[in-house]
Every structure is written in structure tokens, then in C-alpha cells.
Amino acid sequence: xxxxxxxxxxxxDTAGLTMERVxxxxxxxxxxxxxxxxxxxxxxxxxxAAYWSRVKWMVAFTLLSLPFAVFASAYLHRSRPLDVFTPAxxxxxxxPNSSGVQWELGLLTIPFTLFGWFFAKWMSLRxxxxxxxxxxxxxxxxxxxxxxxxxxxxxxATAVGTTGAxxxxxxxWIDMSGKAYxxxxxxxxxxxxxxxxANNRIIEKKRPTKKPARKIMPKHVPAxxxxxxxxxxxxPASDGSWVPxx
Numbered sequence: 001x002x003x004x005x006x007x008x009x010x011x012x013d014t015a016g017l018t019m020e021r022v023x024x025x026x027x028x029x030x031x032x033x034x035x036x037x038x039x040x041x042x043x044x045x046x047x048x049a050a051y052w053s054r055v056k057w058m059v060a061f062t063l064l065s066l067p068f069a070v071f072a073s074a075y076l077h078r079s080r081p082l083d084v085f086t087p088a089x090x091x092x093x094x095x096p097n098s099s100g101v102q103w104e105l106g107l108l109t110i111p112f113t114l115f116g117w118f119f120a121k122w123m124s125l126r127x128x129x130x131x132x133x134x135x136x137x138x139x140x141x142x143x144x145x146x147x148x149x150x151x152x153x154x155x156x157a158t159a160v161g162t163t164g165a166x167x168x169x170x171x172x173w174i175d176m177s178g179k180a181y182x183x184x185x186x187x188x189x190x191x192x193x194x195x196x197x198a199n200n201r202i203i204e205k206k207r208p209t210k211k212p213a214r215k216i217m218p219k220h221v222p223a224x225x226x227x228x229x230x231x232x233x234x235x236p237a238s239d240g241s242w243v244p245x246x
Contacts, residue, residue, distance in 0.1 A: 009038055046128070050146065069106070070172060072112075073172065077187060090175065092173045096169075102164045105172065106165075113159045113160075125146065
């Protein structure tokens, strides 16, 4: 009788009846204080369950978004030719962002969290329907106690921000075999460059090229007139004789 009475009270309150109308609906079989206490206890029970459900799903989806972002990034980069690097180095798929959040990996979690929110909403409705029946579900929906759009926005924003911050702090990288963090083979193996041995290096010296000697053309010298020939004459000696000049 008490269970049926409580269901009638919940039905009347779900229909939007006032306290006096609810009191009359149950034929004044209980007091108004009993009706208030019944509705208050039901509201607190559903609130606690709804808050716990929000926190539980938010933590679960945030943690599961981290590996989902790695798998989504590997799927998007499956056909992209990866850069070449030496075997001793690491190839970063997403470099850290100066803003402190790796938005590209964070936004990849939206499809997962959005689908997860619908799943969480279905699970909470299923649990509430199993515990209190369809009447309790309708009453909780009228009171706004179920998972709604603000819960979805909060879960998505938390997953995006947390995932972006984590991968900005620990960037996603692969080794020479294409394994993410050296553990999971998700990316195609990049092309490796093997450096040549240091001892067998052959250094070719360039021979200096000799330029052909430049021919110096003789300068044009103007022709000079020949010097006039001197006529030699005999010079007189001291004694009055003539001495021939040599």
C-alpha cells in the first residue's frame, strides 16, 4: 500500500499538481508533510545518483580519450608519407604547441565523447527505470535531474582540454619501426637514412683549373728617323801637321 501510495504521489507531482491537489488525489490518506518528505527524499536520491553518474562518466571518458586520440591520429596519418630520420632519433607526430594545449589531438576526442555521452545517458535512464519505473523517469525528467546538454558540454570540454594538455606535455612520437612511444605498432615504419661509416669516407679534392696564359701583344712603336752620318775630317796637330781622325 505504501509503494502504491508513493507511486500515486509521484504521478500527481509529475502531472504538475499543487500540494493541495496531490493531497486530494490520494484521498487525504496521508498528511501534506508526508507528501513533502516523500518527494524530497526521492529528489535527493535521484540527485545523488545523477551527480555520481556525471562524475563517473566524465572521469571514464577523459581517461579513455587519451588512447582514442592516438588511434585516431594513427588512422588519419595512415597514408601520409612520414619524414625520414636516422635510427638514433625519434619522429614526433605532433609537436608541442606554444599555447600549452595540443588542440589537434584534443579535438579528435569529440566523436568519442559525444558517442559516450549518449551511451551514458542511455545507461542512466536504464538504471533509473529499473529502480523506480517509468513514472520515476518522467518525474526526474520534469525536475531536470537527468543527464542533459550541459553535462555533454562539460564532458566534451574536459576531455578535449585534458587530452590536449597531456599530449602537449608528452608529445606523440614513434620509433624507427613505427611504434608509438616504442610500444604500439600503429604508424607505418618511416624511411631510415643510414649514415656512411666515418672511416670509409672518400673526400674528393677539386683540382685547381689552370687558366691559359694571356698573350701580350707588342705595343706599336713609331718608326724613328735614322741618325745623320758624320763626316770625319783631319784635325791639325800642334806642330802644324794634320792628324787623321779615327
